[in-house]
Amino acid sequence: MNHVTASELAAWLADPARPRPLLLDVRENWEFETCKIDGSIQIPMNTIPARIQELEEDAEIVCICHHGARSMQVAAYLEHHGFSKITNLTGGVHAWAVQVDSTMPKY
Secondary structure (H helix, E strand, O other): OEEEOHHHHHHHHHOOOOOOOEEEEOOOHHHHHHOOOOOOEEOOHHHHHHHHHHOOOOOOEEEEOOOOHHHHHHHHHHHHOOOOOEEEEOOHHHHHHHHOOOOOOOO
16 A cells, blocks of 8 residues: 655646546545545445445555545555555545645534
């Protein structure tokens, strides 16, 4: 599993030469409704096993949660199930709000 900081992810998303990753937000519905990184999709952590078939095994996936702990667990789960291009957002959306988008609500 790879790790990326919020600033590094922002640079990645802004780089037209790099393929855009799937931004997989594993937070609960109320959290996702509170704030999210543009372009992210939400599959709550507890539904990943039932919905894993919605994800492409060879896709570049960045896992996102509030602070980075739940997303790291999901990233490990996905790797265990054959996904090879998994990255965890260190610090989660909180770090994104602090380092990249100061207008994003914090909770």
